[in-house]
Amino acid sequence: MQKAFLLLLLVVGMLSTLVISEITLEYWTGFTGPDGKFMQELVNQFNKEHDGQIKVNMSVMLWDDYYTKLPISLASGKGPDVGIAHIDSITGLINQGMLLPLDIYEDTMNIKEGDIVAPVWKAVHNDGKLYAVPLDVHPLTFYWNKKLFKEAGLDPEKPPTNREEFIQYAKALTRDTDGDGEIDQWGTMIPVGWPNYFIWYSVFFSNGGKLFNDDITEAAYNSPEGRDAMQFLVDLVYKYKVSPEKVQVDADVDAFKRGECAMEFNGIWMLTSYIDVEGLEFGAGQIPQLGLKRPAEWAGSHTMVIFKKRKKDWDKIEAAAKFISWISNHSIEWAKAGQIPANISVINSEEFQSLPYHNNIAKGIENVVFPPFFDRYGDATGPIWEALNLTILGQKPVEQALSDAEEITNEILQE
Amino acid sequence: MSSLRLDNRRVLFCEVIFLRLKKVVPYLFLTPHAIFFGMFFIFPLFKSIFMSFTEWGLFQGMIKFVGFENYEKIFTAGYRSRYFWKAIWVTVQFVIYSVPLLIVIALLLALLLNNKKLKLKNFYLTAFFIPTALSATVIAVIWKWIMNNQAGLLNYFLSFIGVDKIPWITDLPWVWLAIIIPTIWWTVGWNTIIILGGLSKIPEVLYDAAKVDGASRFKRFIHVTLPGLKNVLMFVTITQVLASFGLFAQSQLITGGGPARATLPIMLHIYNEAFNPSRPRMGYAAAMSIITGIIILSVTFIQYYLFTHQRKVKRYHG
Numbered sequence: 001m002q003k004a005f006l007l008l009l010l011v012v013g014m015l016s017t018l019v020i021s022e023i024t025l026e027y028w029t030g031f032t033g034p035d036g037k038f039m040q041e042l043v044n045q046f047n048k049e050h051d052g053q054i055k056v057n058m059s060v061m062l063w064d065d066y067y068t069k070l071p072i073s074l075a076s077g078k079g080p081d082v083g084i085a086h087i088d089s090i091t092g093l094i095n096q097g098m099l100l101p102l103d104i105y106e107d108t109m110n111i112k113e114g115d116i117v118a119p120v121w122k123a124v125h126n127d128g129k130l131y132a133v134p135l136d137v138h139p140l141t142f143y144w145n146k147k148l149f150k151e152a153g154l155d156p157e158k159p160p161t162n163r164e165e166f167i168q169y170a171k172a173l174t175r176d177t178d179g180d181g182e183i184d185q186w187g188t189m190i191p192v193g194w195p196n197y198f199i200w201y202s203v204f205f206s207n208g209g210k211l212f213n214d215d216i217t218e219a220a221y222n223s224p225e226g227r228d229a230m231q232f233l234v235d236l237v238y239k240y241k242v243s244p245e246k247v248q249v250d251a252d253v254d255a256f257k258r259g260e261c262a263m264e265f266n267g268i269w270m271l272t273s274y275i276d277v278e279g280l281e282f283g284a285g286q287i288p289q290l291g292l293k294r295p296a297e298w299a300g301s302h303t304m305v306i307f308k309k310r311k312k313d314w315d316k317i318e319a320a321a322k323f324i325s326w327i328s329n330h331s332i333e334w335a336k337a338g339q340i341p342a343n344i345s346v347i348n349s350e351e352f353q354s355l356p357y358h359n360n361i362a363k364g365i366e367n368v369v370f371p372p373f374f375d376r377y378g379d380a381t382g383p384i385w386e387a388l389n390l391t392i393l394g395q396k397p398v399e400q401a402l403s404d405a406e407e408i409t410n411e412i413l414q415e
Numbered sequence: 416m417s418s419l420r421l422d423n424r425r426v427l428f429c430e431v432i433f434l435r436l437k438k439v440v441p442y443l444f445l446t447p448h449a450i451f452f453g454m455f456f457i458f459p460l461f462k463s464i465f466m467s468f469t470e471w472g473l474f475q476g477m478i479k480f481v482g483f484e485n486y487e488k489i490f491t492a493g494y495r496s497r498y499f500w501k502a503i504w505v506t507v508q509f510v511i512y513s514v515p516l517l518i519v520i521a522l523l524l525a526l527l528l529n530n531k532k533l534k535l536k537n538f539y540l541t542a543f544f545i546p547t548a549l550s551a552t553v554i555a556v557i558w559k560w561i562m563n564n565q566a567g568l569l570n571y572f573l574s575f576i577g578v579d580k581i582p583w584i585t586d587l588p589w590v591w592l593a594i595i596i597p598t599i600w601w602t603v604g605w606n607t608i609i610i611l612g613g614l615s616k617i618p619e620v621l622y623d624a625a626k627v628d629g630a631s632r633f634k635r636f637i638h639v640t641l642p643g644l645k646n647v648l649m650f651v652t653i654t655q656v657l658a659s660f661g662l663f664a665q666s667q668l669i670t671g672g673g674p675a676r677a678t679l680p681i682m683l684h685i686y687n688e689a690f691n692p693s694r695p696r697m698g699y700a701a702a703m704s705i706i707t708g709i710i711i712l713s714v715t716f717i718q719y720y721l722f723t724h725q726r727k728v729k730r731y732h733g
Contacts, residue, residue, distance in 0.1 A: 067690075067692040068690045068692075071473040071695065072473060075473050089692055089693060091693070092692060092693035092694060095694070096472060096473070096477070096694075096695075192585040192586075192673070192674060193585075193671060193673055193674075244565065245582070246564060246582035246585040246586050247564070247565065247585070248563065248564055248565075248582070248583075248584040248585045249584075249671070251563060251564065251565045251566070254563070254565070254566060255565055255566070258566070260565075375693045375694050376693060376694060377693065378691070378692065378693050379691070379693065379694075386675040386676065389673055389674045389675050390674065390675050393585065393586055393674055395674070407494075408494045411493060411494045412494065
């Protein structure tokens with residue numbers, strides 16, 4: 001009797017675990033800005049649709065903390081099942097053995113070549129294996145103040161498209177509006193620091209430049225293309241005098257919001273906060289072709305990855321693949337957070353095309369150039385950031401700054 | 416009677432136990448601290464010494480013993496040693512600029528607050544001390560706004576006296592002020608309170624005696640206040656030097672270490688290397704922190720020697 005009762009209990013217990021076998025996924029992101037809200041809504045919707053099967057818990061932390069916590073928590077056998085990785089950190093994560101190749105799940109996810117914007121799709125492959133599914137592309141974006149364009153007699157619907165036009169427009173937009181002998185409205189602003197590297201990068205690739213030699217053992221950016229791109233930024237400050245000197249990081253953003261900076265370069269992530277500024281009439285689009293050969297622009301990309309855990313739980317991994325695919329197909333909501341979705345069918349959807357600024361910015365997406373990603377890309381390009389800051393401050397001539405930077409990059413690459 | 420004898424014996428027994436315990440009890444009281452001290456100071460110290468001889472990724476199986484390679488990188492020519500010594504020099508510069516200011520200003524504030532006639536003394540004290548309670552992030556955000564070179568409050572006020580826009584956060588030498596001024600505003604209250612405590616311990620009688628002897632206010636300060644504060648000032652100087660060597664958040668958040676490493680202190684450099692997102696270099700960072708530790712330790716010893724040595728000389732003359 002007792003035995004039978006125990007058996008019954010056991011059977012009931014097993015059945016109940018079968019019934020409540022909801023899979024819980026830990027999902028980590030660094031979306032601390034307004035974008036976090038949009039992502040949470042997507043996750044909520046996913047949870048609702050997969051009630052009883054899959055439940056996703058999203059945790060949000062600062063990107064800096066995110067990339068610090070990630071290896072530590074995974075090393076201790078805990079940590080997230082699924083998460084976000086910036087496209088340039090994927091190689092580093094792979095080399096630390098933190099990512100799971102996703103090829104075998106291509107069917108589950110139903111995402112293949114041609115579904116995702118080409119340059120990004122290429123960039124998430126390593127050694128021929130797929131390691132991440134691109135969620136979005138966030139290009140460097142060109143913002144211009146339409147009101148100031150009108151005041152300067154320029155057509156607010158026709159932003160500059162090349163270098164000459166850009167300089168010409170910038171000169172027309174740099175004005176002393178109250179007549180006190182001091183310029184209080186600037187054509188553009190080139191900050192000392194973030195995001196000047198991305199501007200330089202766009203001009204550099206537009207010049208047809210190459211950052212490193214083919215086997216990534218030497219720097220190749222100290223070239224006519226690199227020097228021209230850097231000199232151009234310096235000239236905007238000191239020769240054409242269309243940008244104030246010594247602009248601090250984010251001062252360009254504030255000035256653009258106040259209407260004191262007519263043309264600004266910043267990430268597409270600034271879009272929602274510009275839309276929120278009352279009375280700011282602005283346009284946003286692809287970067288004018290500031291180099292001399294072809295249009296090019298810098299972009300980053302958030303990708304979704306599945307982490308390799310010490311104990312592999314295949315059910316969880318499968319569920320994570322489903323989650324990634326679902327998010328990618330619903331990334332129209334994500335676009336509203338101020339991103340260009342990486343999923344081509346979403347870009348072509350009517351809903352996306354009707355968003356006021358996005359489709360204009362998305363036109364440049366074909367021109368996005370990704371650098372060769374390797375785990376020390378950040379270290380190897382660090383010296384360029386320094387060279388840019390020193391030249392824009394006027395502390396070093398371009399030739400010297402770039403050859404000093406080249407020396408350090410070579411040391412790093414040959415280490 | 417027999418019961419009494421038993422009691423005596425019992426008392427004796429208890430006494431023996433008590434005496435034995437007396438030797439143990441102090442250590443029992445120390446254990447909670449000793450455990451945490453061991454866990455968070457002693458163990459990490461030895462572990463980082465060990466780490467400094469390895470190439471240390473964060474994952475198992477990524478630890479490779481490399482001998483003195485990490486130390487060689489610091490001492491042989493190359494960009495790594497340049498970056499390291501540059502960061503040390505930046506930190507030393509900060510110590511040189513900030514320590515005297517943080518002590519002199521704290522001393523002046525303490526003297527003002529020590530004035531018996533001062534009303535609302537506690538209010539002022541609280542006002543000076545409150546910034547200490549704020550986090551570095553808050554300080555950085557506030558001062559970045561104040562020192563914004565295009566639209567900041569500070570440049571706005573300066574424009575009234577005809578000063579051109581100063582690039583506080585972007586260019587040398589202003590970036591130093593952009594770090595030092597917030598640091599003073601943030602931490603000076605701490606030293607002020609310690610010095611104030613020292614001031615209150617100087618016997619009033621000494622001032623009265625000096626007054627009777629006709630000593631001026633300045634002379635009273637030199638001959639009564641300063642000698643009376645000697646121990647306190649020594650304490651404040653040593654702790655302040657240590658604190659200034661730990662410069663981290665102000666650089667990270669206000670100037671970002673810029674322009675081009677001009678304000679990148681050693682602690683931030685170590686952190687950046689250790690938690691480099693593409694390839695954490697814990698081993699090399701550990702080696703750098705050991706060398707830095709040795710440097711800081713020697714500075715502290717020199718200071719301690721100077722202070723105590725001086726005292727001996729005085730005693731000899733006196």
